[in-house]
Amino acid sequence: MTEDSLDMLARLPPGSAPVACVDIGGTKVAVSVADAQGIRGKVSEPTAKEGENGALAAQIIRMVAASCAAAGVRLEHIAAVGVASCGPFVLRDGLVELAAPNICGGLAGAARGLPNDWRTALLEAPLKAAFPIVRVENDGVGALEAERRWGALQGQSHCAYVTWSTGIGMGLCVDGRVLRGKNGNAGHAGHTFVSDNDDALCGCGMVGDVEALVAGNAIPRRFGALGFQDSAALFAAARAQQPAALEVVDGLCVVMGRTLFNMAATLDLQRIAIGGSVFWHNQDDLLPRLRAFVAGKLPALTDGLEIVPAGLGERVGDFAALALVTE
Amino acid sequence: MTEDSLDMLARLPPGSAPVACVDIGGTKVAVSVADAQGIRGKVSEPTAKEGENGALAAQIIRMVAASCAAAGVRLEHIAAVGVASCGPFVLRDGLVELAAPNICGGLAGAARGLPNDWRTALLEAPLKAAFPIVRVENDGVGALEAERRWGALQGQSHCAYVTWSTGIGMGLCVDGRVLRGKNGNAGHAGHTFVSDNDDALCGCGMVGDVEALVAGNAIPRRFGALGFQDSAALFAAARAQQPAALEVVDGLCVVMGRTLFNMAATLDLQRIAIGGSVFWHNQDDLLPRLRAFVAGKLPALTDGLEIVPAGLGERVGDFAALALVTE
Numbered sequence: 001m002t003e004d005s006l007d008m009l010a011r012l013p014p015g016s017a018p019v020a021c022v023d024i025g026g027t028k029v030a031v032s033v034a035d036a037q038g039i040r041g042k043v044s045e046p047t048a049k050e051g052e053n054g055a056l057a058a059q060i061i062r063m064v065a066a067s068c069a070a071a072g073v074r075l076e077h078i079a080a081v082g083v084a085s086c087g088p089f090v091l092r093d094g095l096v097e098l099a100a101p102n103i104c105g106g107l108a109g110a111a112r113g114l115p116n117d118w119r120t121a122l123l124e125a126p127l128k129a130a131f132p133i134v135r136v137e138n139d140g141v142g143a144l145e146a147e148r149r150w151g152a153l154q155g156q157s158h159c160a161y162v163t164w165s166t167g168i169g170m171g172l173c174v175d176g177r178v179l180r181g182k183n184g185n186a187g188h189a190g191h192t193f194v195s196d197n198d199d200a201l202c203g204c205g206m207v208g209d210v211e212a213l214v215a216g217n218a219i220p221r222r223f224g225a226l227g228f229q230d231s232a233a234l235f236a237a238a239r240a241q242q243p244a245a246l247e248v249v250d251g252l253c254v255v256m257g258r259t260l261f262n263m264a265a266t267l268d269l270q271r272i273a274i275g276g277s278v279f280w281h282n283q284d285d286l287l288p289r290l291r292a293f294v295a296g297k298l299p300a301l302t303d304g305l306e307i308v309p310a311g312l313g314e315r316v317g318d319f320a321a322l323a324l325v326t327e
Numbered sequence: 328m329t330e331d332s333l334d335m336l337a338r339l340p341p342g343s344a345p346v347a348c349v350d351i352g353g354t355k356v357a358v359s360v361a362d363a364q365g366i367r368g369k370v371s372e373p374t375a376k377e378g379e380n381g382a383l384a385a386q387i388i389r390m391v392a393a394s395c396a397a398a399g400v401r402l403e404h405i406a407a408v409g410v411a412s413c414g415p416f417v418l419r420d421g422l423v424e425l426a427a428p429n430i431c432g433g434l435a436g437a438a439r440g441l442p443n444d445w446r447t448a449l450l451e452a453p454l455k456a457a458f459p460i461v462r463v464e465n466d467g468v469g470a471l472e473a474e475r476r477w478g479a480l481q482g483q484s485h486c487a488y489v490t491w492s493t494g495i496g497m498g499l500c501v502d503g504r505v506l507r508g509k510n511g512n513a514g515h516a517g518h519t520f521v522s523d524n525d526d527a528l529c530g531c532g533m534v535g536d537v538e539a540l541v542a543g544n545a546i547p548r549r550f551g552a553l554g555f556q557d558s559a560a561l562f563a564a565a566r567a568q569q570p571a572a573l574e575v576v577d578g579l580c581v582v583m584g585r586t587l588f589n590m591a592a593t594l595d596l597q598r599i600a601i602g603g604s605v606f607w608h609n610q611d612d613l614l615p616r617l618r619a620f621v622a623g624k625l626p627a628l629t630d631g632l633e634i635v636p637a638g639l640g641e642r643v644g645d646f647a648a649l650a651l652v653t654e
Contacts, residue, residue: 088627099627107626158509172593174508179501181595182485183627186501191625192589196523204625262519266499266593268508298518298531299434300415300426300510 006315009150010039012326017079018071020064020131021321023139024056024085026102026203027166031063033071033078034322041071049103053118056103057126064131080133082324084142084317085123086167088185095124096136096184101204135324139163140187141178142320143275143310144171149323151311152273160187160263161310164256164286165276167203168211174267190215194258210259214252216278223248235282249285256286257293264294265301275310283309333642336477337366337649344406345398347391347458348648350466351383351412353429353530354493358390360398360405361649368398376430380445383430384453391458407460409651411469411644412450413494415512422451423463423511428531462651466490467514468505469647470602470637471498476650478638479600487590488637491583491613492603494530495538501594517542521585537586541579543605550575562609576612583613584620591621592628602637610636 011034012019018035025047032042043066048059060083068075090099097120101107104121105114127134137145144161147153153161157176163169168190172179179186190211191204200222202212212218220229226244228234237245260272279286291307310316338361339346345362352374359369370393375386387410395402417426424447428434431448432441454461464472471488474480480488484503490496495517499506506513517538518531527549529539539545547556553571555561564572587599606613618634637643 088625090627090630170593174501174506174513175504177502177504179594181501182597182631183595185595185628186593188595188625188628189589189593191592191628193521193585194589195520206624258520262516262521262589263593265518266497266513266516266590267506268510268512268515270509297533298415298515300417301512301515301518303417304509 006312007038010034010319010322012036018068018073018077019322019325020067020078020081021318021325022060022064022081022083022085023317023321024060024083024098025139026086026100029056029059029063030317031060031067032318033064033067033073034326035073039318039322041067041069041073043067043070047103049105050115053104053116053120054122054126056098056121057123060127061130078131080135080325081127081131082142082321082326083123083127083134083136084139084320084324085136086169087138088188089136089138089183090120091183092120092125095128097121097125098123133325136184137180137324138169138171138184138187139317139320140169140171141180141184142171142324143316144173144178144187145323146312146316146319147273147310148173150319151316152308153271153311156271158268158270160267160269160272161316162260162272162274163276163316164214164216164274164279166216168215168259170263172263172267174269189259189263192259192262194262195255210255213255231278231282235285238285250289253286253289253293257290260290260307261294261297261302264305265298268301269305271306271308273308273310275313275316277314280309280314333639334365337361337646339363339653343653345395345400345404346649346652347394347405347408348645348652349387349391349408349410349412350644350648351387351410351425352466353413353427356383356386356390357644358387358394359645360391360394360400361653362400366645366649368394368396368400370394370397374430376432377442380431380443380447381449381453383425383448384450387454388457405458407462407652408454408458409469409648409653410450410454410461410463411466411647411651412463413496414465415515416463416465416510417447418510419447419452422455424448424452425450460652463511464651465496465498465511465514466644466647467496467498468507468511469498469651470643471500471505471514472650473639473643473646474600474637475500477646478643479635480598480638483598485595485597487594487596487599488643489587489599489601490603490643491541491543491601491606493543495542495586497590499590499594501596516586516590519586519589521589522582537582540582558605558609562612565612577616580613580616580620584617587617587634588621588624588629591632592625595628596632598633598635600635600637602640602643604641607636607641
């Protein structure tokens with residue numbers, strides 16, 4: 001899909017009230033507004049991690065105003081705010097707060113070196129006080145909804161979106177319904193165990209989960225001593241047929257292949273779409289290996305299972321929050 | 328729950344038309360009928376595996392008549408047939424056929440030694456030709472529905488039923504809805520990979536999945552050389568504090584603990600109920616280890632997660648098919 005045709009997707013019907021789209025990551029927060037003219041006015045800042053635990057929500061409220069100013073939209077016209085956020089979430093009085101280890105210093109312990117002692121970051125309550133309609137979902141759920149609406153999962157009732165990026169996240173859909181779970185945390189399969197490994201520490205504090213083994217941030221930690229300081233270095237070496245790099249890439253694909261197979265066996269999926277920077281830039285190396293891993297395993301479960309690149313490519317994130325607040 | 332109170336559960340409201348309850352396993356088929364007088368007329372036979380691939384359905388139709396005769400119910404009064412079956416399933420023209428490796432010789436290859444070359448066993452189509460209402464589900468789904476209705480999962484919207492028996496199966500419920508998937512095979516998480524192991528062959532033909540590592544039928548294969556010919560021998564030795572047995576039991580609980588944690592992280596569950604013969608007879612040894620494995624792992628996902636014994640105990644199977652055809 002071309003950039004132009006993607007931008008067309010983001011144009012709301014003429015006369016639609018504008019909406020704000022908020023993307024919360026552990027490193028940065030991005031806010032845009034969208035209306036009949038498309039998505040625009042993108043502002044981006046490092047994620048607020050100092051002060052009181054309402055600081056992140058205050059930052060978002062301020063950034064929505066800034067995005068409106070940049071886009072020439074009046075703040076009081078914003079009809080809804082979609083928030084696609086890293087997780088996990090906890091609910092307090094039915095409203096989402098973040099319990100993300102890379103934002104809340106009170107969870108991760110001093111070793112993480114975060115400048116706060118938050119156990120949670122406030123999110124949904126202050127936003128609901130500021131805007132008429134707010135919908136907060138895990139970023140995996142947002143991306144899944146965007147892919148089902150505009151991307152590679154259109155018309156799919158049994159499907160998953162998988163992001164293979166700095167971290168590993170998912171959105172899951174079975175029987176035509178997006179899975180949420182008791183706190184909206186369904187899809188945290190990046191933190192499942194699929195292999196024995198006791199030397200890979202995850203940001204969540206666990207050892208040896210999928211994210212600790214294959215996420216972008218795991219590559220320098222696990223393979224830096226081999227000369228692979230990031231995924232770009234690793235895959236450049238693999239494309240040059242360096243045996244050590246090929247062995248590492250094969251190993252990553254066994255772990256991710258197991259993870260995809262596990263989802264298919266657990267949920268009886270029809271199609272899995274994969275995005276995220278690690279996957280997107282190296283899909284020619286990764287996709288054949290992932291498909292080969294799954295092919296033939298328990299045929300009643302995997303026959304007809306499709307593993308495909310995300311239809312929205314690198315822009316899934318831009319559309320995730322938009323999908324949450326538009327029909 | 329006492330046997331008497333369980334039997335009371337199975338009494339349909341006065342005046343209800345009788346239903347037939349069919350439980351299909353790889354080894355045997357059991358059929359009962361239920362009405363206002365309760366479940367009764369149980370007949371059981373080895374699972375039909377010879378002749379044409381309609382043999383199993385013909386067996387079931389014959390056994391429903393036999394169960395009616397035993398119970399003093401007129402066959403033509405049977406209003407519905409609930410079928411809880413081992414899987415996996417495939418759909419042909421929207422109707423369930425079995426593609427179970429321990430029933431269909433054409434799937435498993437000559438090594439399994441089955442006396443047929445079936446790729447599938449007919450099921451839903453011939454039953455629908457014989458009875459007014461037929462509902463076929465994976466036995467994990469049937470057990471889940473029984474536990475949600477009468478057992479330990481009452482009132483739970485985000486839950487799983489796990490059977491730890493000859494094999495490993497599950498039924499899954501998220502956001503108040505039982506998961507089915509594209510062919511009704513959701514819940515086959517016994518065939519997921521949670522550990523590295525290349526010496527454990529599963530009945531499904533894969534190597535190293537959960538069922539291959541911890542199911543009842545894996546114990547003699549993996550640990551027979553240590554003197555543990557079955558789970559009874561293993562757990563007797565563990566209760567006698569034999570170090571080798573304790574080490575094996577600890578290892579089994581790491582694999583099953585990972586599996587339960589993976590389900591909680593993937594689906595954001597509130598409660599998991601466990602049944603099945605291996606678990607049921609050894610729950611005092613297994614439950615504390617499983618709870619200890621999960622406790623403290625990624626607290627946003629596991630805080631408040633309950634792991635409990637099945638409320639229907641060893642009789643879950645009796646109630647699974649009944650739950651499928653009664654309100």
